[in-house]
Amino acid sequence: xxxxxxxxxxxxxxxxxxxxxxxxxxxxxxxxxxxxxxxxxxxxxxxxxxxxxxxxxxxxxxxxxxxxxxxxxxxxxxxxxxxxxxxxxxxxxxxxxxxxxxxxxxxxxxxxxxxxxxxxxxxxxxxxxxxxxxxxxxxxxxxxxxxxxxxxxxxxxxxxxxxxxxxxxxxxxxxxxxxxxxxxxxxxxxxxxxxxxxxxxxxxxxxxxxxxxxxxxxxxxxxxxxxxxxxxxxxxxxxxxxxxxxxxxxxxxxxxxxxxxxxxxxxxxxxxxxxxxxxxxxxxxxxxxxxxxxxxxxxxxxxxxxxxxxxxxxxxxxxxxxxxxxxxxxxxxxxxxxxxxxxxxxxxxxxxxxxxxxxxxxxxxxxxxxxxxxxxxxxxxxxxxxxxxxxxxxxxxxxxxxxxxxxxx
Amino acid sequence: xxxxxxxxxxxxxxxxxxxxxxxxxxxxxxxxxxxxxxxxxxxxxxxxxxxxxxxxxxxxxxxxxxxxxxxxxxxxxxxxxxxxxxxxxxxxxxxxxxxxxxxxxxxxxxxxxxxxxxxxxxxxxxxxxxxxxxxxxxxxxxxxxxxxxxxxxxxxxxxxxxxxxxxxxxxxxxxxxxxxxxxxxxxxxxxxxxxxxxxxxxxxxxxxxxxxxxxxxxxxxxxxxxxxxxxxxxxxxxxxxxxxxxxxxxxxxxxxxxxxxxxxxxxxxxxxxxxxxxxxxxxxxxxxxxxxxxxxxxxxxxxxxxxxxxxxxxxxxxxxxxxxxxxxxxxxxxxxxxxxxxxxxxxxxxxxxxxxxxxxxxxxxxxxxxxxxxxxxxxxxxxxxxxxxxx
Numbered sequence: 150x151x152x153x154x155x156x157x158x159x160x161x162x163x164x165x166x167x168x169x170x171x172x173x174x175x176x177x178x179x180x181x182x183x184x185x186x187x188x189x190x191x192x193x194x195x196x197x198x199x200x201x202x203x204x205x206x207x208x209x210x211x212x213x214x215x216x217x218x219x220x221x222x223x224x225x226x227x228x229x230x231x232x233x234x235x236x237x238x239x240x241x242x243x244x245x246x247x248x249x250x251x252x253x254x255x256x257x258x259x260x261x262x263x264x265x266x267x268x269x270x271x272x273x274x275x276x277x278x279x280x281x282x283x284x285x286x287x288x289x290x291x292x293x294x295x296x297x298x299x300x301x302x303x304x305x306x307x308x309x310x311x312x313x314x315x316x317x318x319x320x321x322x323x324x325x326x327x328x329x330x331x332x333x334x335x336x337x338x339x340x341x342x343x344x345x346x347x348x349x350x351x352x353x354x355x356x357x358x359x360x361x362x363x364x365x366x367x368x369x370x371x372x373x374x375x376x377x378x379x380x381x382x383x384x385x386x387x388x389x390x391x392x393x394x395x396x397x398x399x400x401x402x403x404x405x406x407x408x409x410x411x412x413x414x415x416x417x418x419x420x421x422x423x424x425x426x427x428x429x430x431x432x433x434x435x436x437x438x439x440x441x442x443x444x445x446x447x448x449x450x451x452x453x454x455x456x457x458x459x460x461x462x463x464x465x466x467x468x469x470x471x472x473x474x475x476x477x478x479x480x481x482x483x484x485x486x487x488x489x490x491x492x493x494x495x496x497x498x499x500x501x502x503x504x505x506x507x508x509x510x511x512x513x514x515x516x517x518x519x520x521x522x523x524x525x526x527x528x529x530x531x532x533x534x535x536x537x538x539x540x541x542x543x544x545x546x547x548x549x550x551x552x553x554x555x556x557x558x
Numbered sequence: 559x560x561x562x563x564x565x566x567x568x569x570x571x572x573x574x575x576x577x578x579x580x581x582x583x584x585x586x587x588x589x590x591x592x593x594x595x596x597x598x599x600x601x602x603x604x605x606x607x608x609x610x611x612x613x614x615x616x617x618x619x620x621x622x623x624x625x626x627x628x629x630x631x632x633x634x635x636x637x638x639x640x641x642x643x644x645x646x647x648x649x650x651x652x653x654x655x656x657x658x659x660x661x662x663x664x665x666x667x668x669x670x671x672x673x674x675x676x677x678x679x680x681x682x683x684x685x686x687x688x689x690x691x692x693x694x695x696x697x698x699x700x701x702x703x704x705x706x707x708x709x710x711x712x713x714x715x716x717x718x719x720x721x722x723x724x725x726x727x728x729x730x731x732x733x734x735x736x737x738x739x740x741x742x743x744x745x746x747x748x749x750x751x752x753x754x755x756x757x758x759x760x761x762x763x764x765x766x767x768x769x770x771x772x773x774x775x776x777x778x779x780x781x782x783x784x785x786x787x788x789x790x791x792x793x794x795x796x797x798x799x800x801x802x803x804x805x806x807x808x809x810x811x812x813x814x815x816x817x818x819x820x821x822x823x824x825x826x827x828x829x830x831x832x833x834x835x836x837x838x839x840x841x842x843x844x845x846x847x848x849x850x851x852x853x854x855x856x857x858x859x860x861x862x863x864x865x866x867x868x869x870x871x872x873x874x875x876x877x878x879x880x881x882x883x884x885x886x887x888x889x890x891x892x893x894x895x896x897x898x899x900x901x902x903x904x905x906x907x908x909x910x911x912x913x914x915x916x917x918x919x920x921x922x923x924x925x926x927x928x929x930x931x932x933x934x935x936x937x938x939x940x941x942x943x944x945x946x947x948x949x
Contacts, residue, residue: 205884243880248739248834250876253597257877260593274738274834281742281831285752299664338729339737344664368725369737553652 178234184493187287190263191494196235198223198484199242199258201269201279206246207370211395212271214425215293215477216241217464219268222481225459232485233492240264248278255279259286265494266291268480271473273297273340280305289496291480294473295420295443297344298552303500306483307523308516309476310443312345313554315420318528318545319441320352320390327416329387330359335377335401336392337421338366345392345420348557355556362386367393372400378408391419398426402434412437418530423471424537432537444475444513445531445539456512469537475512482508483518515547523550564780565773574906575772578859583765592754599761599829601869604629605768606822607846608853608861609775610815615847616855617779618811619791620708623843624716625819627723628691630838632820634727634734635690637833638674639683640743640751641735659740665732674733680747687824688817695816699809706805708794717840724839739834743827751828764825768862771818775858778814787811852894853901860903867902 181193190197200219202212223237231237240262244251251270258264259282266289270276273296283290283304290305298311323329332353336342346364353359362384365377381389389410393401398421405411417438424446427435446457446469456478460470483506488494491502504520517525525547531539566572586598607625615621647657655668662670676682698719702712727734735741743751750756778784790797790804798804827833836842853864871890875883898904 204880241880243876243883245876245884248832248836249600249830252830252832253600253873254876256593256596261591272737274836277738277741278832278834281744281752297664338731340661340664340731343731347666366729368728 179492184233185495186493187495187497188263189265189494189496191235191265194235195238196232196265196494197238197240197262198481199240199262199264199267199269201242201244201251201254201258201267202271203246203275204241204243207395208244208246208271208275210429211425211473214471214474215268215271217468218460218470218474218478219293219480221460221463222478224463226481226485232488233494237481244269244275248274251275252278252282255282255288255290256286259283259288264288265488266484266496266499268293268477268484270294276300276305287496289484289499291484293477293480295476297341298554299344301521301523301552303522304496305522306480306503306518307550307552308479308483309473310526310528311523311550311552312341312348313551313557314443314526314528314548315441316345316348317352318548319418319420319530320349320357322441322530322543322545323388323416323418323439324357324359327387329416330357331362331384331386332359332388332390333362333381333384333386334364334390334392336366337369337371337394337397339369339394342366342392342394342421346390348554349390351557359387367397369395369397371397374401374404378404378410381410382408387416389415389417391417392421393419394421396429398422399429402430402438406434422533423473424469424539425471425474427533427537428469432533432535435533436535438533439542440531440533440539441528442472442531443526443528444472445529445541446470447531447538447541448513448529449541450512450514452510452514453512479508479511479513479516479524482510517547519550521550521552523552525549565776567780574859575776578863579769583762583769587758587761592757595761596757596829597869597873598866599757599764600826601865602764602768602862603822603826603829604846604849604865604869605862606771606825607815607819608850608865609768609771609858610818611847611850612855612858612861613775613778613787613811614815615850616857616861617784617787617791618808620808620812621713621847622716622812622815623713623840623847624718624720625815625846626838626840626843627716627720628695628816628819629823629826629842629846630723630727630833630835631691631694632687632823633827633833633837634740634823635677635683635686635820636824636827637740637743638677639680640746640827641740642670642674642678643746644742644744659735660742661735661738661740662732667732671733684824688820691820691823692813692817696809696813699812700805703805703808703812717843720838720840720843724835727835727838734835737835739832739836741832741834743831746828752831757829760825760828764829767821767825771821772858772862775818779858783807848891851901852891854903856900857903857907860901860906863903864901 181191185191200216202216203209223239226232227236240258242254242258244254258267268291270279270292271294276292280302284302288304291308292305293308295309295315296311298313334346334349336346350361353361363380418441419438420441422440423442457470461468486506486508487499487503490506491498503518503522506518508516513526519525527547528545529541530543531541533539566575587595590598607629611625641659645657645659650656650660653660653663655663658670702715728737745751751760786797786802787807790807794804849865849868850861852868853862854860872887875886879886894901
C-alpha cells in the first residue's frame with residue numbers, strides 16, 4: 150500500500166491542477182451566490198434582463214429605435230464577454246402603447262421573470278404607469294427619453310435629458326445668435342410640452358427679458374395648423390419655439406412651408422424633432438430650422454463613428470439614429486458599469502454604485518451619472534439639411550441635471 | 559324556490575353558473591400565483607361592463623360604443639379619492655403647494671379645485687362610483703330614447719361622448735392628470751392596497767360583486783320586465799302600442815349598465831393602482847364590446863368568460879409573440895364573429911341543437927331505410943329541423 154500512495158499522488162496531480170485552474174477562472178467570475186443575494190434571474194452563465202417598449206400601437210414608430218439600440222448594446226456586451234462573466238439574455242415585452250399594459254408587463258418582468266434590470270418606456274405616461282411597480286417590487290429601469298423632469302427615483306436611471314438641460318442653453322444660444330426678443334410657444338397637449346413651455350417661458354421672461362407673444366397647445370395627432378399659422382403671421386415672433394410631438398409634426402412643418410414660413414424668413418427652434426421625426430417630415434420641409442438635442446447622428450467623434458457604423462451594419466444603411474436611440478444605447482452600458490462597480494446584480498447595490506459612473510465610450514462623447522440618477526450631458530444645436538441630417542452649430546459645456554429646478558416651477 | 563327558478567330557467571343553467579363560480583372563486587385563486595390572480599381580477603373588472611352590455615345590447619338590442627365612459631367615470635371617482643389620500647401634506651412636502659396631488663402642482667395649481675373637495679370623503683366617492691355614471695347615462699338615455707334615437711345613431715353618439723370625455727380629460731391635465739392619468743395610488747383608508755394580502759382581498763371583493771351583479775342581470779332577464787325588453791328589441795312598435803313606456807325602460811337599462819360599468823372601473827383602479835384616459839376613449843369602449851361579442855352577448859356568464867378569454871389571450875399571445883400578437887388577436891376575433899355569431903356561449907348552446915339535429919336526422923334516415931310508408935314522416939322530421947334550430 151505504501152508504494153502505491155505516491156503513484157496515486159501523481160495520478161491525482163493533473164486533477165488538482167485542473168481544480169486550481171477552475172478556481173482561478175471562478176475568481177474572475179464571482180459565484181452567483183455572492184453577486185445575486187435577492188433572487189434575481191442570474192445563473193452561473195447568464196443574467197436575464199427585460200426590455201419593455203411599444204412594439205405595436207401608435208408609439209411603435211418612435212420606440213423602435215430604442216429597442217434596436219438597446220439590443221445592439223446588449224449584443225456588443227455579450228460579444229465582449231458579458232457582465233461579470235455572464236451572457237445577457239433578453240425577455241422582450243410589448244407595452245402596446247397602452248399604459249395599463251405597461252404596468253402589467255413591468256410587474257410580470259419583475260415578479261415572474263425576476264429580471265436583473267429593465268430597459269424601457271418612452272412616453273412620460275408609460276413611465277408614470279410603471280414607476281410605482283418598480284418602486285414597490287424594487288426593480289431598476291433605464292429610461293431613454295428626454296422628458297419633463299419633476300421626478301427622481303432610486304429605481305430609475307434617466308439616460309435622456311431632463312427639461313432644463315435641453316431648454317435653457319438652447320434659448321441662450323438663439324438669443325445670442327439671432328438677437329431674439331419675441332417667442333411663440335407651440336406644443337402638443339400633455340405634460341412634457343407643457344412643462345417644457347413653462348420652463349422656457351420663465352427663462353424668456355425672467356432671464357432673457359424677452360416676451361412670449363403666444364402659447365398654444367394642440368391634441369396629440371392634431372393635423373390642422375391653419376389658424377395657428379395665421380396667428381404667427383400676425384404676431385411675427387422672432388422665434389417659433391416648437392414642442393410638437395409625433396405625427397402632428399408632419400402636418401405642422403408641411404403647412405408652415407406651404408404658408409411661406411421657411412427658414413429664409415423665420416427662425417424656428419424645436420426640442421421635439423430628431424432624425425427619426427425628420428424621416429417622416431422630410432428634410433426639405435424643415436431645411437434651415439434648428440433642433441436642440443444632446444445628440445445628432447452627424448456628431449463628429451470617434452465613438453459616434455463606431456456606433457453609427459455598427460448600427461447601420463445591423464439595421465441597414467438607411468436606418469437613422471436620433472437622440473433617444475442614442476440614449477437607449479447608453480442604458481445597457483451604464484447598467485454593465487454599475488454592476489461591475491458594485492460587483493453585484495442586487496438592485497440596491499447598483500442604485501448605490503451608479504452615481505459618479507462615467508462612460509467615455511458614449512456616442513455623445515462623455516456622460517456621468519449624477520447622484521439624482523440623471524446624466525450630466527452637453528446640449529447641441531443642429532441645423533437641418535435636405536438630406537435629413539443636422540449640421541451641429543453649437544455645443545455647450547457639460548450641463549448638470551436638475552429635475553426640480555428652482556425658479557422655474 | 560320561485561326565486562331560484564327566476565334566476566335559472568333550466569338545470570343546465572344552474573350547473574354552468576355553479577361551475578363558473580367554482581372556477582373564479584376557488585380554482586383560479588388556488589392555481590395561480592398572486593401576480594396572475596391580480597391580472598384575472600383586472601379582467602373581471604371588465605366583466606361588469608360586459609354584464610351591462612348583455613342587458614343593453616343582447617337583451618335590448620341597443621349597441622353602446624361608449625361604455626368606457628362609465629367605466630372611466632367610476633374609475634376616476636375612486637382614483638380621485640385614493641389620490642387625495644396619497645397626497646397628504648407630509649408625503650408631498652417637496653411640492654410648491656404641499657397637500658394637493660402632484661400633477662396639479664406641476665401645472666401651477668395652488669388650490670384644490672372645488673369639484674375635487676367632496677372626494678375627500680370615502681362615502682361620497684364610493685357612492686359617486688356608480689351614482690355619477692348612472693345619472694349621466696340617465697340624462698343621455700332619456701334625451702335620446704325620448705326622441706327615438708336608436709341603432710347606428712345611438713352607437714355613433716355614444717362613441718362621440720367617449721371621444722369628448724377622453725379629450726376633455728387629456729386637455730385639462732391640471733385637474734385630471736391629463737394623458738398620464740392619476741397614478742401612484744397607495745392606500746385606501748390607511749390600508750395599503752399594494753400588498754399581497756390586500757390583492758387577495760380585493761380579488762375576492764371583485765368576484766363577490768361580480769357574481770352579485772351577474773345574478774341581478776339574470777334575474778332581470780328572466781322576469782316579465784326582461785321579456786318586455788326582448789319584445790322591444792324585436793318589435794318595438796307593438797310594445798309601444800301595447801302601452802309600455804319604451805323610452806323609460808331603455809333609459810333604465812342604459813343607466814343600470816352604466817352603474818355596473820362604474821363599479822367595474824372602481825374595482826379596476828383598486829386592483830391596478832392607477833387610472834388613465836386610455837381606459838375611457840373609443841378603443842377601450844369598442845374592446846369591451848368585442849369581449850362581449852366573443853363571449854356571447856346573450857349570455858351573462860358567456861360575456862364574463864369572454865372578458866377572461868380575450869384578455870388571457872392578449873396576455874399569453876403578447877408574452878409569447880411580442881411582434882405578431884395583434885394579428886393573432888385580430889384573426890381570432892374575425893374567426894369568432896364569422897363562424898359563431900352568438901359568441902362562445904353560442905357554441906355551447908348550439909351544440910345542444912346540433913345534437914337534436916343529428917338525432918332527428920338519424921331517426922329520419924332510419925325510417926327511410928324502412929319501407930316507404932314511413933317516408934312522409936321522415937321528411938316531416940327533417941323539415942322540422944330548422945324549427946328546432948330557432949332559439
